[in-house]
Amino acid sequence: MLRSYQYTEKSYLDVSVQNNYFRNKEIDIAKEYVNAHPSSKNSKKECPVCHIPSGEYYYTKWGVDYLCCMNCRSIYAVCDDSIAKDYQNLSELITLRVDKTYQNELLKNREEMWGEFIEWAEYRAFRFLRKNKGLNIVDIGNRMEGYSNMIKAAPFCERYDLRDSILCSDSHTINKGEADIVFWFDQLQKELNPSEKISMIRKELKECGLLFVGTRAGSGFDIITLKEKNTNIYPYEHILLVSVKGLTKLLEDNGFEVLEITTPGVMDVKYVKESIEEVGDREGFVRYLLEESSPGILQDFQRFLQKGCLSSFVRVIARRI
Amino acid sequence: MQQFNTVIIGMGRMGRTRYQEMTRHGGFNITGVCDNNLECIQDYSGNKYSDWKECIDNEQPEVVVVCTVNAVIPDIVCYALDKGCHVFSEKPPGRNLKDTLRMKEKYDKTNGLVLKFGFNHRYHNSIIEAKSLIDSGFLGDVVAARGVYGKAANLMRDEWRNNIDIAGGGILLDQGIHMLDLLRYFVGDFSEISGFTDNLVWKESAGEDTAFATMRTQDGKVATLHSSAIQWKHKFDLDIMLTDGYIALNGLLTSTKSYGEESITYYKKDLEIKSGKIGNPKEYTMCFDEDSSWELEIKEFYDALTGRGIVENGTIEDATQVMSLIDKVYKKNND
Structure with a gap:
């Protein structure tokens, strides 16, 4: 398995990939829904990755308990699956997210990042498939129209199907077992039954086809440091925060060989810096580091997180076996 | 898994590395090891030799692995090819271009044998x-x-x-x-x-x-x-x-x-x-x-033996080309 990291001289401390107005709207909708649909304390407490009751209390956010699996170090919410699923289908949330202005803001803030991802994906496709032309791509759960359009137009893409997306109804030009690559980004964090979902995804792929997964990682710096004070992580938007170890196990247990694992996140330090006051003296060293260090040192620290697989955005390439 | 009867000539550091990797691979049945320093082979099972010719003659292997000092590589490689053995040899392919060309000439006269040199870096x-x-x-x-x-x-x-x-x-x-x-x-x-x-x-x-x-x-x-x-x-x-x-x-690494x-x-x-x-x-x-280079190199050799692949790296052509470059630098120095 390869371990890698991405680095740029560009500082992300003053860069935002989110529009605050829309982000606050999303948080308000989520909070209101959680308040109206509290999870039962008797909900399943098994780790969704290890399938054993190995979780210990980690923190509570908006009345929802999060546990940390002592086996794989993944973090997960104690909540009812049906309530979490209903949250995903909440019409108010979907209406907000499909709105033209919302989508335009995403494009404005993330176009460069998406472009870099597509170049990277093209190279990695060649590395593991020995071809980067004429590929069948299934994209699962993508809710960013600009991103979807860029993938569709990418030089390596022959046929493109978007599934489980709020943007449109499923397209089925690629049959089961015909996909060269499945993209599954920012979805795993919403799953309490990830094994079931991964088994379904596996069926989409050709023998030796590639699964590209990206998700928030519970082993990442800002998530472990900020816990319930993390303004970017909340129920029921994030109910499973797999660790790097947990994600590897999840894929290996469900018929995949993990080829490459990275945490190319760029925002950990920024997120912690923004909320460090909330944490108080619980994280004395981190507070000192963030308050006293120069921007250059903080950039180096983010690089260290990437290199050590310690950022909270994890990306994996796995091969169907 | 198809196994090839194999001998390893030269059990210094590289010989031991190849022994471990070929054993781990499973496709090689190492029947004999040879080194003129008997201390190097005393801990190994199988037949032990201090004379490489005797080792090849007695064991009649399908595969000969050459991990000796440079000077004797061409003699062993040519002898093994003459006996109809597949050969894996460490680099360098002899002491000079003349040595390499001697092996090339011998190999070109064989039919269906595999010859591979250990340019291991390509597998990093x-x-x-x-x-x-x-x-x-x-x-x-x-x-x-x-x-x-x-x-x-x-x-x-x-x-x-x-x-x-x-x-x-x-x-x-x-x-x-x-x-x-x-x-x-x-x-x-x-x-x-x-x-x-x-x-x-x-x-x-x-x-x-x-x-x-x-x-x-x-x-x-x-x-x-x-x-x-x-x-x-x-x-x-x-x-x-x-x-x-x-x-x-x-x-x-x-x-x-x-x-x-x-x-x-x-x-x-x-x-x-x-x-x-x-x-x-x-x-x-x-x-x-992780360094998988030894494993990948042996796998390529094995796949060539079984016909599932070919020698892509460390061919006699690679060996000849690189020795030709070295030969030119040494000659210019002596001019």
Whole structure:
């Protein structure tokens, strides 16, 4: 398995990939829904990755308990699956997210990042498939129209199907077992039954086809440091925060060989810096580091997180076996 | 799994490494080991020999693995090929081009036998990634490369490597050969070479402690090599310039980790300064904490034996080309 990291001289401390107005709207909708649909304390407490009751209390956010699996170090919410699923289908949330202005803001803030991802994906496709032309791509759960359009137009893409997306109804030009690559980004964090979902995804792929997964990682710096004070992580938007170890196990247990694992996140330090006051003296060293260090040192620290697989955005390439 | 009866001639460090890897692979039944130093083989099961001819004659193996000093490699390889054995031999392919051509001539007369030389660096993760990156066309075409391979060596120590009659050369033949092979692998066959060797520190040594070479392909691609026994620390750096980007390979993962962390860094040219700073394009780095090179090399050899693949790396052609370059540098030095 390869371990890698991405680095740029560009500082992300003053860069935002989110529009605050829309982000606050999303948080308000989520909070209101959680308040109206509290999870039962008797909900399943098994780790969704290890399938054993190995979780210990980690923190509570908006009345929802999060546990940390002592086996794989993944973090997960104690909540009812049906309530979490209903949250995903909440019409108010979907209406907000499909709105033209919302989508335009995403494009404005993330176009460069998406472009870099597509170049990277093209190279990695060649590395593991020995071809980067004429590929069948299934994209699962993508809710960013600009991103979807860029993938569709990418030089390596022959046929493109978007599934489980709020943007449109499923397209089925690629049959089961015909996909060269499945993209599954920012979805795993919403799953309490990830094994079931991964088994379904596996069926989409050709023998030796590639699964590209990206998700928030519970082993990442800002998530472990900020816990319930993390303004970017909340129920029921994030109910499973797999660790790097947990994600590897999840894929290996469900018929995949993990080829490459990275945490190319760029925002950990920024997120912690923004909320460090909330944490108080619980994280004395981190507070000192963030308050006293120069921007250059903080950039180096983010690089260290990437290199050590310690950022909270994890990306994996796995091969169907 | 189909198993091939195998003998290993030469049970020094490389012989032991190959023994372990072939045992782990499972496709080789090692029936005999041979070394003129019996202490080296006393702990191994199977038949033990101090004479390589006797070993091959008695065991009648399907595969002969040659891990001896340079001077006897051609004799063993040619004898094994004559006996109808497949051969895997360590580098260098003999002490000089004449040795290599002798093996080539012998091999060309065989039919259906596999001959592979251990240019192991090609199986390191950073090299595999770089080759894939180049082949993908993502960064354009290779136009130039610069390789530095150095170590901290005592060329006056009493060992075979420092005996010119046995080794055939100094640092260029011993270690620089790997970098030359990689430069060929990434840039192409060189039609011109100029260079020289010298003893900048180890004045009494018969083998050189330093070699510099500049090469050019028929279509104008350029490469330079600096091979050094007086780096005073282990160093592996290979820079590759392409029409649309750059690749840097730094460090090499070995069992001692003395060459540092193995990594590949690449970037696309950014003349529009998308990264925000001129001369600071966005870099992507991969670093590796596993060395699968021995395993992959043996797998390729085994797949060629079973007909499931071919020898792609370390062919007799690779061996001849790289020894031809070394021969030219040594000849220029003696002119």
